[in-house]
Amino acid sequence: MTVERRGWRIRALKLWLPLGFFMIFNLFPFYWMAVTSLKPNSELYSRKIMPLVVYHPTLEHFVKLLTETDFITWTYNTMLVAVVSTAISLVFGVMLAYPLARMKFPGAALISFAVAATYLVPQPLLFIPLADIINKLGLGDTLTSVILTYPTLLVPFCAWLLMGYFKSVPHELEDAARIDGATRLQTMFRIFLPLCIPGFISAGIFAFTLAQNEFLYALIFLTKTDVRTVPVGAIAELVRGDVFYWGQLMAAALLGSIPVAIIYSFFVEHYVAGLTSGGVKA
Amino acid sequence: MSAHSQAIGSRVLRPRPAFSLRRWTEREGVFSWLMVIPPALFLVALVGYPFVYGIWLSLENRPVAKPGVFVGLANFITDLHDPVFWQVAQNTFVYTFAATALKMAGGLALALVMNQDFKFRNLVRAIMLLPFIVPTVLSTIAWMWILDPSFSVVNWFLVHWGIANPGPSWLGNPNLAMFSLIMVNTWRGLPFYAITLLAGLQTISPELYEAATIDGASTFARFRYITAPLLKPVIFIVTMFSVIFTFSDFQLVYVLTRGGPANATHLFATYAFDVAMSGGQFGLGASIALSMLPPLALLIAGMAWYMRGEKT
Numbered sequence: 330m331t332v333e334r335r336g337w338r339i340r341a342l343k344l345w346l347p348l349g350f351f352m353i354f355n356l357f358p359f360y361w362m363a364v365t366s367l368k369p370n371s372e373l374y375s376r377k378i379m380p381l382v383v384y385h386p387t388l389e390h391f392v393k394l395l396t397e398t399d400f401i402t403w404t405y406n407t408m409l410v411a412v413v414s415t416a417i418s419l420v421f422g423v424m425l426a427y428p429l430a431r432m433k434f435p436g437a438a439l440i441s442f443a444v445a446a447t448y449l450v451p452q453p454l455l456f457i458p459l460a461d462i463i464n465k466l467g468l469g470d471t472l473t474s475v476i477l478t479y480p481t482l483l484v485p486f487c488a489w490l491l492m493g494y495f496k497s498v499p500h501e502l503e504d505a506a507r508i509d510g511a512t513r514l515q516t517m518f519r520i521f522l523p524l525c526i527p528g529f530i531s532a533g534i535f536a537f538t539l540a541q542n543e544f545l546y547a548l549i550f551l552t553k554t555d556v557r558t559v560p561v562g563a564i565a566e567l568v569r570g571d572v573f574y575w576g577q578l579m580a581a582a583l584l585g586s587i588p589v590a591i592i593y594s595f596f597v598e599h600y601v602a603g604l605t606s607g608g609v610k611a
Numbered sequence: 612m613s614a615h616s617q618a619i620g621s622r623v624l625r626p627r628p629a630f631s632l633r634r635w636t637e638r639e640g641v642f643s644w645l646m647v648i649p650p651a652l653f654l655v656a657l658v659g660y661p662f663v664y665g666i667w668l669s670l671e672n673r674p675v676a677k678p679g680v681f682v683g684l685a686n687f688i689t690d691l692h693d694p695v696f697w698q699v700a701q702n703t704f705v706y707t708f709a710a711t712a713l714k715m716a717g718g719l720a721l722a723l724v725m726n727q728d729f730k731f732r733n734l735v736r737a738i739m740l741l742p743f744i745v746p747t748v749l750s751t752i753a754w755m756w757i758l759d760p761s762f763s764v765v766n767w768f769l770v771h772w773g774i775a776n777p778g779p780s781w782l783g784n785p786n787l788a789m790f791s792l793i794m795v796n797t798w799r800g801l802p803f804y805a806i807t808l809l810a811g812l813q814t815i816s817p818e819l820y821e822a823a824t825i826d827g828a829s830t831f832a833r834f835r836y837i838t839a840p841l842l843k844p845v846i847f848i849v850t851m852f853s854v855i856f857t858f859s860d861f862q863l864v865y866v867l868t869r870g871g872p873a874n875a876t877h878l879f880a881t882y883a884f885d886v887a888m889s890g891g892q893f894g895l896g897a898s899i900a901l902s903m904l905p906p907l908a909l910l911i912a913g914m915a916w917y918m919r920g921e922k923t
Contacts, residue, residue: 347724348735351717354798355742358753361764365756373762380764421650428643435640440647447658451859453880454904455658457887457897458665481657484650512633513642542746544862545880549888560748564866575756582749593744597737600744604803605810 359586366390366579373575390576391584399554400581403562408588410472410558411540414479418536419529421480422487427517429488430495431503441492448485452545455481460549474550475558479543483536490535493606494528495521531603534596541589559585669898675891686898695874696899699882700906705789706878707858707910710796714853715846717797718804725805726812736806743802751866754795758782758867785875788868792876796863800856804849811845812838847918851911858907879903 365373367386372378394400428434429441459478468474498521506516547561554566563581567574593600635641669686673679690696725736742750757764758781766778781791815838823833861880864870870877870885877885879899887896 344724344727344729347720348729351721351724351739352735355739355802358750358757358798359741359745361757362750362753365753376762376767380762380767421653424646424650428646432639432643434643437643440651443651443654447654449855450658450662451855451880451903451907453859453861453883454900455661455665457883457893457900458661458668459657460888461668461893462661462664478657481654484654488650513637538744542748544746544748544865545884548865560746563752564748575759575762578752579756582752585749586745589744589746590741593740594737597733597740601736601740601806601810604740605807 390580394577394580403559407558415536418480418483421484425488426491430492487532490532531599535603671894673894713797714800721805722808
């Protein structure tokens with residue numbers, strides 16, 4: 330019995346205490362976002378009352394955000410850009426990953442090295458020349474500018490992740506289809522790709538969250554309110570000079586995070602599989 | 612019977628066309644290249660070309676919206692004489708090392724904690740990843756409010772518990788501002804470390820630990836001689852990612868401090884942005900951005916070399 334009690338204490342010390350600490354550290358900003366967005370300004374800007382709870386919750390900030398700013402347009406833009414650039418990236422990702430993972434061809438090593446290198450090129454290295462190129466192409470302040478540039482961040486990642494997945498699929502089914510006279514394209518579309526749907530979900534979810542997260546290109550290419558994405562809109566338009574509209578900022582941060590969080594919650598396992606495949610399998 | 616064999620014979624003897632497009636595209640090498648070329652061209656056009664163009668820009672004196680003049684290495688020489696540039700370099704190294712070390716230590720700790728059996732482990736893992744999936748700018752806005760000079764919730768508690776009055780200015784004091792940035796970067800990157808290392812821990816066979824325990828190895832010895840060596844490749848990959856993306860970080864600094872106070876938190880990326888976008892000097896900005904490349908390449912090469920040395 331003493332052993333059991335000691336075991337309980339050790340478990341609390343080794344598991345629940347550190348876990349609790351990390352949980353609070355990780356989640357506090359989200360709690361703070363939610364609480365702040367519900368507070369009336371009188372509570373928001375008071376140094377007297379306990380800040381962790383809301384005494385008179387109000388939806389005033391949400392109403393103002395949705396009616397007085399272009400938040401809905403920003404959300405629409407963000408979603409559109411994320412969905413289209415994810416789709417492009419998946420198609421290009423398959424076109425790179427399928428030959429690299431399943432076939433032998435001269436130059437394969439060079440291509441896979443180039444894909445890995447592109448993956449590691451940090452964005453700040455490219456934003457100045459890209460800004461110039463986008464301007465010269467007359468694409469400034471269009472969603473096309475970001476739809477074109479986001480896949481440069483997502484394609485190498487999708488290709489890498491899909492290559493790992495493709496390599497794990499056995500060859501027998503494809504061989505059988507080839508012997509039965511299917512062309513390579515037919516084999517790929519009818520036999521191979523349907524087997525890889527989990528891989529597509531992993532890569533797609535990951536690319537989608539990356540596209541939602543992107544800020545630098547959007548900040549530079551999109552300077553008009555009707556083409557902005559949520560992060561850029563919030564930073565550029567809810568902070569006017571030195572005035573921060575904290576209630577609306579927090580409401581925007583919360584509403585902007587919810588779509589990603591919902592999609593993520595449906596596909597957590599796929600997301601984690603994608604996240605860890607890079608590090609663990611490589 | 613003879614008619615039958617004749618039919619087969621005539622089919623075999625039918626002359627094959629010298630060239631068939633369909634047969635050509637069915638060849639493994641041709642099919643592969645036809646697939647690879649479109650995405651490869653796309654990446655060359657929007658990554659390769661801008662990269663080379665950026666090098667070209669860095670050799671020009673190029674005010675915004677005006678034709679550039681070739682000036683050779685003059686921009687880089689300007690950088691080397693710019694005290695802010697050196698401060699930026701120092702800031703970037705401090706930021707990268709401190710944040711990566713914290714993420715590694717914290718991530719490893721969290722991974723070890725979560726590698727125990729407990730109820731709702733998958734749910735906890737899903738929740739732990741939230742800081743990593745939520746758009747960085749949006750969560751950083753929340754941090755900006757947590758660290759606000761007048762209404763910081765941290766300071767409310769410091770004052771309330773009588774620890775400090777008034778509370779420190781988290782983003783206004785140069786050292787504290789850097790500290791705050793490192794904390795926020797750690798907050799965001801730690802889950803990635805933890806979840807990846809957790810996946811690495813779960814690939815280690817429990818039999819190794821059992822055998823070590825039977826041989827009388829202590830908890831620390833088991834960590835030192837089983838967990839650490841087997842986890843090393845995973846730690847290496849994760850650290851490489853972390854170093855690259857921390858070194859070239861932009862969003863956190865842009866949202867929280869814009870490089871201030873007095874350039875104390877400017878990193879290469881934000882300084883290049885300031886010079887190129889706000890200052891309108893594309894050439895000089897490009898040279899600052901390019902200056903990230905050699906130290907970054909050295910860091911990665913050094914890590915790769917270290918890993919290689921360990922193996923042999």
